[in-house]
Amino acid sequence: MLDPKTLEEFGAKMSALFANSPAKDIEKNAKAMMGGLFAKLDLVTREEFDVQAQVLARTREKLQALEARVDALEKARSGQ
Known part of the structure; x- marks a missing residue:
């Protein structure tokens, strides 16, 4: 087995080598x-998507509660 410390040292050396190479500029x-292309596509970030998903979930919960309330009112009204 390879020693984890050796792997960390190898990774650090490769990172340093990569940081000083033209590949970093590329x-x-x-x-x-x-980033420029994505900005033109009018995409949303993951954070914005997650916020909207939470808003939608809360809206669905409120809608279900309102639907249950309307059903209960309709049943009470038809029972009179």
Whole structure:
């Protein structure tokens, strides 16, 4: 088995090597280009999506409560 400490050292060396290589510049440029493309597509962030999902869940709960209330009122009215 490989020693976890050896793997960490290897990972650190590879990260340092990668940080000093042209690949890092390519990665930065690609991220900037993709960010610009995504901005044009009018996408939402995961955080915004999660907030809207929570709002929708609360709205569904309120709707179900209102539907139950209307059903109860209709039953009470038809029972008179």
